[in-house]
Amino acid sequence: MQNRKPYVRPIHRTWWAETSRFSFYMVRELTIIPLILFTLNLLVGLYSLTSGKAAWESWVAFSASPVVLVVNLLALAGALYHAKTFFSMMPQVMPIKVGQKTVSKGIVVAVQWLVVLAFSTVVMLLV
Incomplete structure (x- = not known):
């Protein structure tokens, strides 16, 4: 009885894709990436604001680039998705x-x- 191996259920890498509820959960978790990028961009903006006019204008020009605008739109969509899921959960939790x-x-x-x-x-x- 000492040499028994415990059963370990195999878990596939795409376990979350098998159920729509888990898929929505993983999408919700992945929305943190554009939110982090948005926050880091704002922190750089605050730093450039204290560094002088040239740094500030450089950051404003960088923030106007299409890539940053797309990341900001993704961050907005992620924040709204978080709000939707949180608001729909709240009446059940409290x-x-x-x-x-x-x-x-x-x-x-x-x-x-x-x-x-x-x-x-x-x-x-x-x-």
């Missing part, structure tokens, strides 16, 4: 009760999107 009744999941999700829209509008008006 149901909101008013009195004895649970608030509808659709209302909770709609209110979250309205808050995002209101916050984005305020930020756009300030900029």
Whole structure:
């Protein structure tokens, strides 16, 4: 009985592609790459802002390149996808009760999107 080998179930590299739920999960996880690139670009922009006018203008020219714009659009799409998945999960993880009744999941999700829209509008008006 000492020499028994435990059963190890083989896992293929594409295990996540077999189920749509896992595929959406992997896509959600991969959206972090453009978000990281976007954040690093902003950090370089902040550094160039403190480095002088020439560095700032160089960063602005770099940020206007088509590759950076595509990465920024991918980052926006990734952030919206994260928000969608998070907002749809929230009513299940933390149901909101008013009195004895649970608030509808659709209302909770709609209110979250309205808050995002209101916050984005305020930020756009300030900029």
